[in-house]
Amino acid sequence: MTMTQPPIFDSQSPLPKVAWAKGSYVYDTNGKQYIDGSGGPAVYCIGHSNEEVNAAIIGQLGRIAHGYRYTFTSDALEQLTEIISTRCGGTLNHMVFVTGGSEAVESCLKLALQYHAARDDMHRRKFIARRRSWHGNTLGALSVSDFLERKTAFEGSLIDVARVSAVNTYRPILGACAETTAEVCAKELEDEIIRIGPEHVAAFIFEPVVGAAGGCVPAPETYAVRVREICDRYGVLMIADEVMCGAGRTGWWRALEQDGAEPDIMSVAKGLAGGYMPLGAAIYNDKVAAPINSVHGAPLTGHTFTGHTASCAAGVAVQTIVTRERLVERVRSNESTLKQMIADSLRDVDAVGDIRGRGYFIGIELVANKETKQPFGSSHGLHIKIRQQALANGLICYPVGGNVDGINGDVVILSPPYNSTDAELTEMVDKMSLSIRQVLAIERPRQHD
Numbered sequence: 001m002t003m004t005q006p007p008i009f010d011s012q013s014p015l016p017k018v019a020w021a022k023g024s025y026v027y028d029t030n031g032k033q034y035i036d037g038s039g040g041p042a043v044y045c046i047g048h049s050n051e052e053v054n055a056a057i058i059g060q061l062g063r064i065a066h067g068y069r070y071t072f073t074s075d076a077l078e079q080l081t082e083i084i085s086t087r088c089g090g091t092l093n094h095m096v097f098v099t100g101g102s103e104a105v106e107s108c109l110k111l112a113l114q115y116h117a118a119r120d121d122m123h124r125r126k127f128i129a130r131r132r133s134w135h136g137n138t139l140g141a142l143s144v145s146d147f148l149e150r151k152t153a154f155e156g157s158l159i160d161v162a163r164v165s166a167v168n169t170y171r172p173i174l175g176a177c178a179e180t181t182a183e184v185c186a187k188e189l190e191d192e193i194i195r196i197g198p199e200h201v202a203a204f205i206f207e208p209v210v211g212a213a214g215g216c217v218p219a220p221e222t223y224a225v226r227v228r229e230i231c232d233r234y235g236v237l238m239i240a241d242e243v244m245c246g247a248g249r250t251g252w253w254r255a256l257e258q259d260g261a262e263p264d265i266m267s268v269a270k271g272l273a274g275g276y277m278p279l280g281a282a283i284y285n286d287k288v289a290a291p292i293n294s295v296h297g298a299p300l301t302g303h304t305f306t307g308h309t310a311s312c313a314a315g316v317a318v319q320t321i322v323t324r325e326r327l328v329e330r331v332r333s334n335e336s337t338l339k340q341m342i343a344d345s346l347r348d349v350d351a352v353g354d355i356r357g358r359g360y361f362i363g364i365e366l367v368a369n370k371e372t373k374q375p376f377g378s379s380h381g382l383h384i385k386i387r388q389q390a391l392a393n394g395l396i397c398y399p400v401g402g403n404v405d406g407i408n409g410d411v412v413i414l415s416p417p418y419n420s421t422d423a424e425l426t427e428m429v430d431k432m433s434l435s436i437r438q439v440l441a442i443e444r445p446r447q448h449d
Helices: 051-063 075-088 101-118 139-144 148-154 181-196 223-234 286-295 309-324 327-345 382-392 422-447
Strands: 018-022 025-028 033-036 094-098 126-130 162-164 201-206 237-241 265-268 280-284 352-358 361-366 398-401 410-414
Touching: 033 422, 051 309, 075 094, 075 280, 075 309, 094 101, 094 286, 101 139, 101 201, 101 237, 101 265, 101 280, 101 286, 126 139, 126 181, 139 148, 162 181, 181 201, 181 223, 201 223, 223 237, 309 327, 327 352, 327 361, 327 422, 361 422, 382 398, 382 410, 382 422, 410 422
Parallel strands: 126 162, 126 201, 201 237, 237 265
Antiparallel strands: 018 025, 025 033, 094 280, 265 280, 352 361, 361 410, 398 410
16 A cells, blocks of 8 residues: 555644534544544444434433433333343343443442442452453542553552453463463462452452453453353452443454353443443342342442433434344454454554454554564654544544553554444555554654664
8 A cells, every 4th residue: 555645643733623423424623524443432333323313312302311210210221221131141130320431330349349248248348450451430440440541640549459460362471372371361360369368359350352451452262261260269259341342342242252251240331322322331140139139229339320311212222223233243244354454454564563352343553573572662652643643544543552561552443333334444444554554654764763
């Protein structure tokens, strides 16, 4: 591919002002068109301005916008509960609806603590989380996260959380190779539970496919099943954070379904209502629900906008379309095609270290040295420049930094709408490849200055 224009990125430029959008395309107030190759931050799973979803929201607003959850139930809430329970399968039949991913994770943590409290086991207060994970911006969710740039300013007020290694076959931990990463990392979790004392551990939280903090890093085969076994052995709850990778993003409605594991508690948001209204959920199984309902009567993690009626109506409409049009199945069947398109478009770019992910959640890790996997130094600001160059080229993608050690590392994420056409996917990949090449054309020479 030849570059059709010189790089014009400027990381200090003000953001464009959005005007309107339709399907996979967004337009700013100057009339510039962008193709949404990342669904915003992996949110807009059926694109923008869907008339059926808009009509459902307007119809709900015409009846009542918000029936307070602790005064009323509603058709929208009950319908969405049934949809999610069906899509999750197994015993994940209970949920608390919230307004976003951070709030969903916060509720998951509280449900874990409440479960142990209801069982008169107040010693289990400790959480274990993985390095290079992101779980959200509330203080609890931030505490279990490991994204230095986003949490340093809040250190000193965060809860103490135990850490185990990131699980990444491209960058295996010491003592492991790609083939043994699952078992070595599972054993590390077990050793950490024993070190702390199982009687003190409330839950282990992890992303089945790590999003922004790692750049679409999937759990290796057998890892989730081993984690399930270990958690059961020591009475530790297993929390799957599927805010970014769930609701069909990986080609399965539950990302962990592909891994053959069911968590005790899970968070979902982003694609649940596709960005049409703020919505998330903390979902939990019958085992967790039983003591909570018996002792406390209900979860103790509700808020004013829990089960917001119009938001639930949006979720019902989005999930109805996703189911009717078999979009999760479409994502699953197209995964290999999308990965191959990306690989072909970047075949001669020697900075491409790894192409990974599942479904329509694919990350491209860029490295300064392909043999040693050395990342570009953070001083390059590579991901920021790619983001700006992509916008200049009319593409919205999702580059992130710090994926290697919290400071260094650059990944470009593509997470398109599930219903993107083949032509749109081609346009996304072509513009992403062009943007990466344009930025590297400047950064590669600067690397040797």
